[in-house]
Amino acid sequence: MAKVLEVKDLCTSFFTKFGEVKAVNHVSFDLEEGDVLAIVGESGSGKSVTSMSVMGLVAKGGKIVNGEINFCGQNLVGLPEKEMEKLRGKEMSMIFQDPMTCLNPVFTIGNQMEEVLKFHHKEMDKQQRHDKMIEMLEKVGMSNPEERLKQYPHELSGGMRQRIMIALSLLCSPKLLIADEPTTALDVTIQAQIMDLMRELSQEINTSIILITHDLGVVASIAKRVIVMYCGQIVENAAIKELYYNPKHPYTWGLLKALPRLDMKENELQPIPGSTPDLLLEMKGCPFFDRCEHAMECCREAQPPYYEVEPNHLVKCWRYHPDFKEEP
Amino acid sequence: MTKYILKRIVMSIFVIFLIATATFWLCRAIPGGPFDKEKPLNATTIANLNKKFHLDKPVSEQYVDYMVGVAKFDFGPSYYHINESVNDYIDRCFPVSMTLGVWAMIVATLLGIPAGIVSALKQNGWQDNILKVLTTLFVSLPNFVIASGLMYFLGIKLRLLPVSMWGTWKEMVMPVLALAAYPLSYFTKMMKSSMLEVLNSDYIRTAKAKGASNFIVIYKHALKNALLPIITVMGPMFASIITGSFVVEKLFVIPGLGQEFTKSIFNRDYTMIMGLTIFYSILLIASILIVDVLYAVVDPRIKLGKEGK
Numbered sequence: 001m002a003k004v005l006e007v008k009d010l011c012t013s014f015f016t017k018f019g020e021v022k023a024v025n026h027v028s029f030d031l032e033e034g035d036v037l038a039i040v041g042e043s044g045s046g047k048s049v050t051s052m053s054v055m056g057l058v059a060k061g062g063k064i065v066n067g068e069i070n071f072c073g074q075n076l077v078g079l080p081e082k083e084m085e086k087l088r089g090k091e092m093s094m095i096f097q098d099p100m101t102c103l104n105p106v107f108t109i110g111n112q113m114e115e116v117l118k119f120h121h122k123e124m125d126k127q128q129r130h131d132k133m134i135e136m137l138e139k140v141g142m143s144n145p146e147e148r149l150k151q152y153p154h155e156l157s158g159g160m161r162q163r164i165m166i167a168l169s170l171l172c173s174p175k176l177l178i179a180d181e182p183t184t185a186l187d188v189t190i191q192a193q194i195m196d197l198m199r200e201l202s203q204e205i206n207t208s209i210i211l212i213t214h215d216l217g218v219v220a221s222i223a224k225r226v227i228v229m230y231c232g233q234i235v236e237n238a239a240i241k242e243l244y245y246n247p248k249h250p251y252t253w254g255l256l257k258a259l260p261r262l263d264m265k266e267n268e269l270q271p272i273p274g275s276t277p278d279l280l281l282e283m284k285g286c287p288f289f290d291r292c293e294h295a296m297e298c299c300r301e302a303q304p305p306y307y308e309v310e311p312n313h314l315v316k317c318w319r320y321h322p323d324f325k326e327e328p
Numbered sequence: 329m330t331k332y333i334l335k336r337i338v339m340s341i342f343v344i345f346l347i348a349t350a351t352f353w354l355c356r357a358i359p360g361g362p363f364d365k366e367k368p369l370n371a372t373t374i375a376n377l378n379k380k381f382h383l384d385k386p387v388s389e390q391y392v393d394y395m396v397g398v399a400k401f402d403f404g405p406s407y408y409h410i411n412e413s414v415n416d417y418i419d420r421c422f423p424v425s426m427t428l429g430v431w432a433m434i435v436a437t438l439l440g441i442p443a444g445i446v447s448a449l450k451q452n453g454w455q456d457n458i459l460k461v462l463t464t465l466f467v468s469l470p471n472f473v474i475a476s477g478l479m480y481f482l483g484i485k486l487r488l489l490p491v492s493m494w495g496t497w498k499e500m501v502m503p504v505l506a507l508a509a510y511p512l513s514y515f516t517k518m519m520k521s522s523m524l525e526v527l528n529s530d531y532i533r534t535a536k537a538k539g540a541s542n543f544i545v546i547y548k549h550a551l552k553n554a555l556l557p558i559i560t561v562m563g564p565m566f567a568s569i570i571t572g573s574f575v576v577e578k579l580f581v582i583p584g585l586g587q588e589f590t591k592s593i594f595n596r597d598y599t600m601i602m603g604l605t606i607f608y609s610i611l612l613i614a615s616i617l618i619v620d621v622l623y624a625v626v627d628p629r630i631k632l633g634k635e636g637k
Contacts, residue, residue: 086539096537116539152628
């Protein structure tokens with residue numbers, strides 16, 4: 001299968017008055033056509049910055065300092081803004097976390113959807129654009145699509161707005177859809193519907209998805225591969241089943257233990273102790289060192305490399321060094 | 329919408345009634361009367377004058393008479409200017425004040441909004457730094473200082489513009505600038521902060537993710553949202569420019585209403601004080617109402633007439 005996206009050694013830093021914050025630190029991953037890749041991690045682990053780097057929308061003060069982002073064979077790093085504008089919304093699009101604030105309150109849904117087609121399909125006339133929008137709204141399961149086009153965002157519920165966002169982002173059948181915590185702000189019942197919708201539509205138009213979330217439960221239902229991020233680094237990269245049945249990194253263990261399950265008794269949820277280290281400080285060893293139950297002396301001293309413990313299962317932890325032996 | 333506007337008008341009438349009542353009694357509470365002069369008039373003259381203007385009647389009766397007049401938009405005769413009514417004065421002087429105020433407002437809006445946008449887009453750049461200094465300066469300087477400064481440099485040193493009178497465009501430039509300085513700086517500051525806030529919002533990120541160019545992001549998506557707070561202050565600002573123009577009018581010898589207003593207070597010209605106060609309140613209330621209606625046109629989230637439900 002063809003690779004849609006190939007991120008190589010990506011580093012994105014924010015330059016603040018206190019110093020450089022390495023929000024994304026040597027991140028590499030691939031995404032194949034039609035696949036769903038999940039990026040999991042705590043707040044501040046760099047998952048959103050990674051996706052914003054791909055979109056070329058890193059917030060003010062941030063900059064891609066190293067690496068390549070190959071999108072359909074084209075390196076996006078250093079691409080002029082005009083070229084990026086042509087890709088955004090057409091070849092790659094994005095759904096955000098909070099549907100309540102993601103649509104412009106002073107324009108109608110129709111106006112905001114039509115804009116995408118005006119930008120990227122200049123050959124379409126008014127009627128064609130209208131038909132396309134109606135078709136898309138029907139696909140995302142909106143009733144009365146004609147009516148919706150005339151409505152303003154505040155007249156719709158959160159779930160409906162997220163459907164609109166999905167319709168909007170898939171209007172041009174993009175090759176890549178980045179969904180940044182698309183269900184976090186929604187009710188649990190709506191969450192499942194939105195996830196199903198995203199999966200169905202992406203299969204229909206053969207869109208690859210990067211799903212960013214901190215909810216491993218959401219991941220299980222949709223993703224094929226999972227990347228676990230911590231402090232701007234990928235600590236584990238595995239196929240979904242591998243990750244759930246054979247997790248290797250102590251941080252992943254922690255995440256899975258912190259996930260509620262139906263067969264769990266009360267008080268069995270285990271939070272990971274401590275909090276993420278300050279990214280302003282230069283790290284010599286493993287960033288998870290302070291919070292890791294299994295930390296060793298070497299973890300403090302040097303960053304572990306990636307070990308391929310199984311085919312296509314990468315872990316960044318000293319425990320998988322060939323010389324490592326479990327202490328008795 | 330129509331129902332809402334009607335409701336607001338009825339409420340406004342009530343407010344104006346209260347204002348009229350308050351000014352009537354407050355005027356009477358100020359020591360001194362309209363005919364007290366440095367050189368006292370003789371008792372018969374005062375009695376005759378009082379009789380002419382019905383000031384010899386009991387105060388409660390005067391109040392009723394006055395309120396009936398106000399209801400008919402008749403503010404009565406001036407006690408100071410012989411043979412002229414307050415209405416004549418408003419008819420003659422208000423167009424001048426209005427022209428001055430409208431031009432000042434146009435200048436403030438047309439320059440303030442773009443300046444605010446530039447300031448926001450070039451935040452901490454040299455454009456922003458210059459604007460920051462200028463706006464802070466002109467927000468804090470009282471307009472008589474600005475007016476005197478303009479007169480000195482443009483009028484006397486450079487001899488570009490006449491320093492007083494009213495009529496031709498050349499005579500209008502300096503008073504309009506002096507009056508516009510404050511709202512202009514205020515709009516610039518406000519537009520900047522509002523623009524910065526809007527540019528950080530999620531829907532701007534969405535617009536960028538859709539592939540919108542910088543131009544469309546700023547002038548379509550951000551501008552309409554950023555203008556909302558400006559529109560809110562525009563009404564009261566306009567009213568305060570018109571009512572607050574008396575210093576500028578005085579300095580440039582402009583025959584406007586503001587000048588007359590201040591004079592009437594020293595003269596204890598009861599009907600003039602009351603008439604102008606009521607006139608100004610109507611102006612203020614009307615401009616706020618217009619802004620509220622305008623607000624609903626710009627922001628679809630605001631539905632007039634459904635409030636309080």
